[in-house]
Amino acid sequence: MCSIGDEGIEDEGPAKFMEKKLSLQDKTCVKCKTNRSVILLRSKDCYCKECFVNGTLHKFKAFLGKLRLSRRDEKVLVSYKTGHVTCTLLQFLRNGLDTMAEQKRLKFQPIFIYVEKNYHLSLEERKNVLKTISEHVNHFNFKLYMVSFGDYIKTGQLTLFESWNTIKLSEDNNDIYEILKEKTKLTYQKEIFHIFERDLLIKSAKSLDCSFIFTTDLTADIAVNLLTNVSLGRGNQLPLDIGVIDDRDEIKIIKPMRHLNMKECVFYNYFNNVEPVITRVIDEKPYSSVQNLLTNFIDKLQVDYPATVTTVLRTGDKLSMDLANQSICEFCKAPIFMNKDKFISSEATNFSRHLSTMQLNMDVTPTERYEKAVSSYSSSDDKKDLCYSCKIISEFIIK
Ligand SMILES: [Zn+2]
Ligand SMILES: [Zn+2]
Known part of the structure; x- marks a missing residue:
């Protein structure tokens, strides 16, 4: 009789199952040790609402504090993506800029940019998405620019739009996706678009006089990136793509959400009553590209072994490379x-x-x-x- 599946259960004994059945209401917060817990993180730490919200914000501020990006009025371009992460980032930045304590206040000036490439939606839906994003960013009192990704790839010219109803949306830009889809596999398409988008953000930052770019990658995204890079023969570029700062260009790319996961963002938004902008996404099969496969792998790993994903991130933090006296790749700039x-x-x-x-x-x-x-x-x-x-x-x- 096969007993592989049963062995683990017997080893762990009933205590483990009893523990899992315990409701969070029975547990006090591990931080303040008084309030009732409302959220369980890393499968073991329970926090009350207040300690969770403060702790999450502190994690973000502490990361930026260590980077010392605090030259007054320095501009930072923030890449807006629909979904929970940007929604949390908007609140973090607004809170950081409005903090009363001078020493803890963020000194830089964030400017948001949205790269429009919703070719899987109808023109009407695309306009609605832009309008909603615009209202979302305005609500937090930040400046937003919009740019058409298809236009940029087609013409190589950068045109930034300040208002959602002035950006020219055209279904023609879908051609570029169709041509690439015929010519290449999804893995390479994603790779090519990723490099073009990076290039677009750098050019936008230069034209808007920003010295840094913030992206919304979470711990899991960075772990996926690490494994993808190794799979696609970019192992020697790892420190740039997954390290704390990507400094291959004079505009530095930083991932300020790198120590957070999706659960933290979703609950942060929920506890603060802020709704994210959600769009219909393209339904892709997990085995259709190397990136999708690894995203699926890391997602599962995150659920069962959350500490492993953090270890992948920390490994990335320790890698470094010498950029001096190296020739630079014309396309990816590594x-x-x-x-x-x-x-x-x-x-x-x-x-x-x-x-x-x-x-x-x-x-x-x-x-x-x-x-x-x-x-x-x-x-x-x-x-x-x-x-x-x-x-x-x-x-x-x-x-
Ligand atoms: Zn607490
Ligand atoms: Zn290259």
């Missing part, structure tokens, strides 16, 4: 690592492919043959300006 003495693994594969197509001259010494092969290999590489991963997707990039 450094291209060269080792002058020996090939890195991707180069070794390409070199052996090159060798197999070469006519070798057997009249010269083996050393001379090798040197000739190396020099003809380096002059045959017409994608020298791209990193390993961008070389793979380069044939799909629409210039």
Whole structure:
């Protein structure tokens, strides 16, 4: 008889099940040790409403405090995404700017930007989304710009709109998605759009005179990013994509929500009675792309082993890289690592492919043959300006 499934239950004994059945009402808050708990975090810590709300806000402020971004009136571009995370971030920023205590007050000036790419919705729905987002940001008294992603990819020109009803929405921009869908797999599409969006945010920040960009990535998003990068051959770029600051450009990208998870954002919004802007999302299968697969994997891991996801994030925090004296990839702007003495693994594969197509001259010494092969290999590489991963997707990039 198979007993694998039963073993764990017997080992843990009935105590574990009894504990799970206990209601939060029976537990006092682990922080203040007086109030009744209303939320359970990390499967073990119970908090009352007040301690949870204060603790979550404190986590955000403490992270920014450590970064010391406090030059007065410095502008920060914040990428608006529909859903709970931006809704929490709006409250955090408004609270941080309005705090009475001078020393604890955030000194920078946030400006929001929404990149419109809701091609799966009707024109009417897209307009409604823009209107609602506009009202949401206005409610918190922040400035909002809007930009059409399709327009940017098509023309390479950046046009920022200050009002939701002046932005030109066109179904034509859907073409760009259709062309890419025909030409490439979903994994590469997502990769290409991710790089284009990063580029769009950097250009917008420059044109709006912002020195930093805030994105809304949570702990789980960063863990997904880490595993995706490794899977797509971007392992050596990890410190940029998942580290505390992405400084590959003069505009630095920061993920101020990196120590929070979705449950914290949802409950923070709920306890503060603030509704997020929700849109219909594209229904994608978990196995349709590397990114979806890893999102699914991390989501499940987060439920069963929340500490593991945090460990992935902390590992990322410890990675660093030397950006000096490296050539830069034309597309993703990450450094291209060269080792002058020996090939890195991707180069070794390409070199052996090159060798197999070469006519070798057997009249010269083996050393001379090798040197000739190396020099003809380096002059045959017409994608020298791209990193390993961008070389793979380069044939799909629409210039
Ligand atoms: Zn409490
Ligand atoms: Zn690249």
